[in-house]
Every structure is written in C-alpha cells, then in structure tokens.
Amino acid sequence: MAEYVVEFGKDGRPVEPDGRLDAPAFHRNHQAIRAVLQRFLAGRAGNVVEVGSGTGQHAVDFARHLPDITWWPSDLNEQHLKSINAWRAYSQLPNIRPPLRIDLSDPSWCPEMREASGPGDLLAAFCANVIHIAPWRVAEGLVAGAGRYLRPGGLLLLYGPFKRGGKHTAESNEAFDASLRKGNPEWGVRDIEAVEELAAPAGLSLAEIAEMPANNLTLVFECVRAD
Numbered sequence: 001m002a003e004y005v006v007e008f009g010k011d012g013r014p015v016e017p018d019g020r021l022d023a024p025a026f027h028r029n030h031q032a033i034r035a036v037l038q039r040f041l042a043g044r045a046g047n048v049v050e051v052g053s054g055t056g057q058h059a060v061d062f063a064r065h066l067p068d069i070t071w072w073p074s075d076l077n078e079q080h081l082k083s084i085n086a087w088r089a090y091s092q093l094p095n096i097r098p099p100l101r102i103d104l105s106d107p108s109w110c111p112e113m114r115e116a117s118g119p120g121d122l123l124a125a126f127c128a129n130v131i132h133i134a135p136w137r138v139a140e141g142l143v144a145g146a147g148r149y150l151r152p153g154g155l156l157l158l159y160g161p162f163k164r165g166g167k168h169t170a171e172s173n174e175a176f177d178a179s180l181r182k183g184n185p186e187w188g189v190r191d192i193e194a195v196e197e198l199a200a201p202a203g204l205s206l207a208e209i210a211e212m213p214a215n216n217l218t219l220v221f222e223c224v225r226a227d
C-alpha cells in the first residue's frame with residue numbers, strides 16, 4: 001500500500017543534528033520523477049517553484065541534475081522548512097534557494113510570490129504527493145497560483161495517485177484512498193478530470209499524463225494564458 005506522510009520526523013526515524021529529515025518514499029521514487037522533470041526542463045533556464053517539498057530531498061536532487069534551473073522549494077510545516085534549509089546547506093548547490101513558506105490554501109501562495117523578492121515568471125511549478133492528503137481547497141489554491149505565476153507556456157507538474165474517469169487505477173490506490181478518507185473525509189485520491197476542470201479557468205491545459213511506477217502519474221499542465 002502507498003505510504004503517506006503528513007509530517008516527516010514524527011515516526012521515530014533519526015533526524016540529523018542539523019534538522020535534515022529522511023523520507024523513505026524519496027529513495028523509491030526520485031529517479032522516476034526526476035526523469036520526467038528532465039524530459040520537460042533539461043537545458044532550460046528559469047525559476048521553478050516546488051510546493052509541499054517535505055524533507056527537501058527532491059529539491060536537492062532536482063537542483064543537482066538541472067543546473068540551469070533556479071529551484072525554489074517550499075512547505076508550510078516548520079520542521080519541513082528547517083529540513084529543506086538543512087538539505088540545501090548540506091548540498092552546497094548554488095541553484096537552490098531558501099524555502100518559501102507557501103500554504104496552498106492561499107491562492108496567492110505567499111507574499112514573496114506577489115513581490116519582487118520572490119521568483120517571477122515561473123518556468124514551472126512542481127507538486128508531489130500533496131493534493132490527496134489535503135482538502136480540495138489546496139488543489140484550488142495550487143491551480144490558482146500556478147495560473148497566476150507561470151509564464152505563458154510554463155508547466156505545472158503534478159505527481160501522485162489519481163483516479164481516471166472516476167475509477168481507481170489499482171486496488172492499492174483504492175485501499176489508500178479509503179484509508180485517507182477514513183482519517184479525514186476531506187482528503188482522498190483525486191480524479192484527473194476534476195483537476196482538469198479546476199485548471200481550465202486558470203488557463204492551464206492538460207498536455208500529458210505520464211505513467212509512473214507504483215500506479216502513480218505525473219499530470220503535466222501547460223499555461224495557455226496569452227499575456
């Protein structure tokens with residue numbers, strides 16, 4: 001069954017003295033996710049915001065393999081923000097910025113995004129394993145912000161489990177969905193079509209659905225807004 005984490009570091013796993021947390025799922029899925037990001041972003045330069053970065057391990061891995069990208073990780077959990085910062089310092093990579101505190105319930109994400117101090121003209125936004133472990137308003141905020149901050153032609157890459165046409169793609173996802181909803185009725189594996197419907201008014205069009213290991217998908221939305 002899929003593993004999900006709301007707060008890393010609460011499971012008794014050792015935490016490095018500098019605050020670096022470790023997510024077991026990272027070790028299983030980072031190469032496949034990185035391959036998708038490389039397909040869309042390799043050789044391109046610009047700002048990419050990662051929302052719900054968790055430990056920060058993905059951010060460091062992507063920044064290392066996509067050196068022309070300036071990577072802006074973010075989260076809303078204080079321990080996660082500390083861990084992201086610690087991974088960033090540990091990596092010594094020049095193209096990863098200090099984490100932003102982005103709560104996706106806010107459609108404008110955070111003050112830095114609205115002001116000159118944050119990344120502008122986003123080449124892409126990346127979000128992994130967030131919208132099914134959060135209320136629907138988080139998906140609404142994600143899409144609203146992406147529509148607002150992505151440059152025309154910019155991409156929203158959304159990784160996780162999804163339903164297709166209202167149906168689960170695997171029994172394990174169905175069981176995962178049930179366990180999520182039991183814990184919180186506002187959570188749950190989302191329908192691709194529902195996300196697509198949400199994205200359209202924000203100027204985001206579903207360009208590709210990439211099949212991923214363990215019955216996950218990456219939805220790739222393109223900003224079709226004409227500035």
Ligand SMILES: C[S@@+](CC[C@H](N)C(=O)[O-])C[C@H]1O[C@@H](n2cnc3c(N)ncnc32)[C@H](O)[C@@H]1O
Pocket residue numbers: 004005006007023025026051052053054055058075076077080102103104105127128129130133134138
């Ligand atoms: C399952 S973890 C995924 C972490 C990471 N993206 C990964 O795939 O390893 C979900 C993350 O979403 C964050 N999160 C939950 N609600 C959020 C919200 N409203 N806005 C932004 N991040 C949120 C959590 O703090 C956590 O770091």
